[in-house]
Amino acid sequence: MSQRFYLLMLVCFLAAIGSSGAQASSSCMPDESTASGESSQILFERSYDSGARWSMCVSIDDQSGLMVGQVHYGAPLNELTKVLDSASIAQILFKYDEDTAAQHWLSTHGLGAANQLPVTAERCPDGQIQAVTDNVSMCVREQNLHALTSLRNSESHRRRAVSLHAWSAIDGFVVEQVWEFSEDGLISPMVRLGGVLSRFSGNDNYSSDIALEQRASHATYVSTWKLDFNIGNTPDNDIVEAMAFIPHQSTALRRVINVTPITTESLHKVNREQFKGWLIRDRDVSSGPDRDTRIGYYLDPQVSGFAYASRTDNWSVFDFAVSAARECEKLASGNARHQPDCGDSLDDYVNGESVQNTDTVVWFSTARQFLPKKEDYPALLMRESRFTLMPFDWTASTPFTPVIE
Amino acid sequence: MKITRLILLVLFMGCYLFMHTAAADAELSCPEVNQISVQFDNGAAWGMCWDSRLRENIVLSEAYFQPADAEPYSVFSSLRLSQLHVTYDDSNVTYNDVTQFGLGAGFISTLTPDDCPNGTLVDIGGRAGLCYLISAEKDTYSTANESRQAQSLSVFSVSQVGAYTYLITWKFFDDGSVQPSVGAAGALQRSSDDEQSEFGRKLEGVPGKSWLSHTHNYYWRMDFDLGDSATDDIVSEINFNLDGDGRRARVQSQFNTEVARSIAPDTMRSWMINDKAASDVAPGYLIEPVNHGHRHVDKEKNAFTEFDFFVTLQNDCERFVSENAKFNPDCDENILQFVNDESLVGEDVVLWHRVSFHHVPRNEDRQVMHSHWDGFVMEARNLNVQTPGHSGAVADETRNALAATGTDASVDPIVSVGSGCSIAGGTGATQSPGLWLLVLWACVLRIRRAGHCHGWAKPQ
Numbered sequence: 001m002s003q004r005f006y007l008l009m010l011v012c013f014l015a016a017i018g019s020s021g022a023q024a025s026s027s028c029m030p031d032e033s034t035a036s037g038e039s040s041q042i043l044f045e046r047s048y049d050s051g052a053r054w055s056m057c058v059s060i061d062d063q064s065g066l067m068v069g070q071v072h073y074g075a076p077l078n079e080l081t082k083v084l085d086s087a088s089i090a091q092i093l094f095k096y097d098e099d100t101a102a103q104h105w106l107s108t109h110g111l112g113a114a115n116q117l118p119v120t121a122e123r124c125p126d127g128q129i130q131a132v133t134d135n136v137s138m139c140v141r142e143q144n145l146h147a148l149t150s151l152r153n154s155e156s157h158r159r160r161a162v163s164l165h166a167w168s169a170i171d172g173f174v175v176e177q178v179w180e181f182s183e184d185g186l187i188s189p190m191v192r193l194g195g196v197l198s199r200f201s202g203n204d205n206y207s208s209d210i211a212l213e214q215r216a217s218h219a220t221y222v223s224t225w226k227l228d229f230n231i232g233n234t235p236d237n238d239i240v241e242a243m244a245f246i247p248h249q250s251t252a253l254r255r256v257i258n259v260t261p262i263t264t265e266s267l268h269k270v271n272r273e274q275f276k277g278w279l280i281r282d283r284d285v286s287s288g289p290d291r292d293t294r295i296g297y298y299l300d301p302q303v304s305g306f307a308y309a310s311r312t313d314n315w316s317v318f319d320f321a322v323s324a325a326r327e328c329e330k331l332a333s334g335n336a337r338h339q340p341d342c343g344d345s346l347d348d349y350v351n352g353e354s355v356q357n358t359d360t361v362v363w364f365s366t367a368r369q370f371l372p373k374k375e376d377y378p379a380l381l382m383r384e385s386r387f388t389l390m391p392f393d394w395t396a397s398t399p400f401t402p403v404i405e
Numbered sequence: 406m407k408i409t410r411l412i413l414l415v416l417f418m419g420c421y422l423f424m425h426t427a428a429a430d431a432e433l434s435c436p437e438v439n440q441i442s443v444q445f446d447n448g449a450a451w452g453m454c455w456d457s458r459l460r461e462n463i464v465l466s467e468a469y470f471q472p473a474d475a476e477p478y479s480v481f482s483s484l485r486l487s488q489l490h491v492t493y494d495d496s497n498v499t500y501n502d503v504t505q506f507g508l509g510a511g512f513i514s515t516l517t518p519d520d521c522p523n524g525t526l527v528d529i530g531g532r533a534g535l536c537y538l539i540s541a542e543k544d545t546y547s548t549a550n551e552s553r554q555a556q557s558l559s560v561f562s563v564s565q566v567g568a569y570t571y572l573i574t575w576k577f578f579d580d581g582s583v584q585p586s587v588g589a590a591g592a593l594q595r596s597s598d599d600e601q602s603e604f605g606r607k608l609e610g611v612p613g614k615s616w617l618s619h620t621h622n623y624y625w626r627m628d629f630d631l632g633d634s635a636t637d638d639i640v641s642e643i644n645f646n647l648d649g650d651g652r653r654a655r656v657q658s659q660f661n662t663e664v665a666r667s668i669a670p671d672t673m674r675s676w677m678i679n680d681k682a683a684s685d686v687a688p689g690y691l692i693e694p695v696n697h698g699h700r701h702v703d704k705e706k707n708a709f710t711e712f713d714f715f716v717t718l719q720n721d722c723e724r725f726v727s728e729n730a731k732f733n734p735d736c737d738e739n740i741l742q743f744v745n746d747e748s749l750v751g752e753d754v755v756l757w758h759r760v761s762f763h764h765v766p767r768n769e770d771r772q773v774m775h776s777h778w779d780g781f782v783m784e785a786r787n788l789n790v791q792t793p794g795h796s797g798a799v800a801d802e803t804r805n806a807l808a809a810t811g812t813d814a815s816v817d818p819i820v821s822v823g824s825g826c827s828i829a830g831g832t833g834a835t836q837s838p839g840l841w842l843l844v845l846w847a848c849v850l851r852i853r854r855a856g857h858c859h860g861w862a863k864p865q
Contacts, residue, residue, distance in 0.1 A: 293608065306673045368693075375793065399769075
């Protein structure tokens, strides 16, 4: 890499550092009330030696727990650009396998308020405890992802990430909410399930022997996130597209890219054999000189190996949903309990309305099985549900190394 | 007093000798330079041998896990990436990167100290070709009152195949779990001169071209040797079947002959390998195919791609999922031919698992790709007798739940099964007498301090 490139990087980095605070803080006022009026938010920013930057608001909601808003990403040599207006976990359905109905944790208990666990030094080793409100804190961890990016005869580049953590207690379980933001623009929301065993059963079909006198109950759970994209800070012109790769008529090995805009509110499932994924992009803003592409984020459902089944919550058997943004549609289910003038679940929100030229929200769910083992006593080993949002054509080429034609 | 002191001395020597013997059991047969051995903050340890081969590059062998205060436990006879397919969307050609090119020898990238922060660089053929390091992970457990951060050992090597750079990585966690993964970086290999190609995407700044989408199909080969015998591992499949009322019942079926199996998302199908018995409490590993949002299937030319998981008899010449006969002429050509109904009962078994990733080019892939990672987790089960590193304190929620079932929760249940500081090895009946000496010793100490022996000194 040339000295000239390094110098350019340094100049841009210094320029960016000098302006990032003003850009971000213009839309995130500390102590500003949220729509629910129940929590306040703080400004969180992080920058890297490469010049990459993140800026966002962080708050704790009574139901959703750790929320991020006004999320901006700036790739090296690029200005901060808005990605999300708000994002949070929107429901956790937890169902013991021997039960006929699921528990709706966020609407029944909530991850915030009294269920929020204090962040202690033990809970946040190697991290920084940062106050979100007078009473509530989060843990901020810096990580080296040990993820090399390298090319023969070139230098390797290590990728770093910052993650925000908050913990909540529900009936003996502990729900760790994590938002991870990497230097190269990836956003990884996570729900990590811990706590202690709080249900035992005598039925072999629905429980496991863990060498106690009672068998520990099996469970299934699905985590659903709500993502209000606002790419480029123009809420009404985001486009959601389903990208599938259809086997060609000549041979199943040849695959034709098929891009289908989603124009009405709808529920969708993964298609594993067609490698389906979803792209959320701006209609107008391009990062390149040719304007062949538009800036966006890609949701690749690579983690969707399991499918949830439900006889009562229709929305929960789908992996992905698109709806028009409405402030009161906060939770994927049980919403009317807290928002009486609003629909109760995604099954109500998704009713065929147009999502063209309007602020659009996407919802993503991922299911997991809980199969207890000896190591889950006295404390559960953590189970993790996560997925990744990847910047897609956010820059005209990689911003981390010069392009040599 | 003198008698008590004598008993204590004898018990101490017994425990010392036991621990010393246990360590000796974990001695590896490979030269010291090929050994990797680390201990974590929670007291657990991993040890293994490494080797670099022309085709597979890194092959790990004799891998054992040692929980804290317990004897080493054999887990794997060998581990390797067995094939790496690349199939471009515009053609019917599948590249077999491991057997057509190889990941070892001249394909290995030289690592620098920056690539291996706070780790150990290992020489392969005269250059730094392998790194291992310990990393802090997220919480291993987290309750309302107690939490502990996990650690892992990463062993990785980097191979350059064409324009692609593969970061072949094995992560070994401090609870015994293992995560193989591959990071794909480098540069996009192929483009089309048709910028409107329906098989790729036109990217910014490259007029007249489109960059082709493609699939990476990763196959791993795991020769498990759980415990003291290589021929008593049991492999089973778990499905959860939904009944008319919404209940989901577990159905677990043992494999007695070689099989090829596909994922079943609706029943959350997973696979388990256990030592000696397919029971809930036997030490073992669980593979849940959650990273299967994509599946590459090519029934016409590569019928084996219809399946995601295979169980075969261990056979040294069955090394590669495809193009195997090219290097093992006395053996079959591909994995589906290895699966030929041979009995698994009382035999050494091998598991094979694949993950597919479909790569859609984006502007950021030019010219140096950000690494994209794929892999899976082999979740350790019952290798520890309780939550590793935990104080042992039982939460009220658990006591109340046990009480609700009629179990006397007034006494710490872990005492009632007599497994306070033991290890894996199967059921309580197989636990080492040396550890019982430790229990007895602790009781003697407790008698001396409190006048009675009640509860295995677990802080509450």
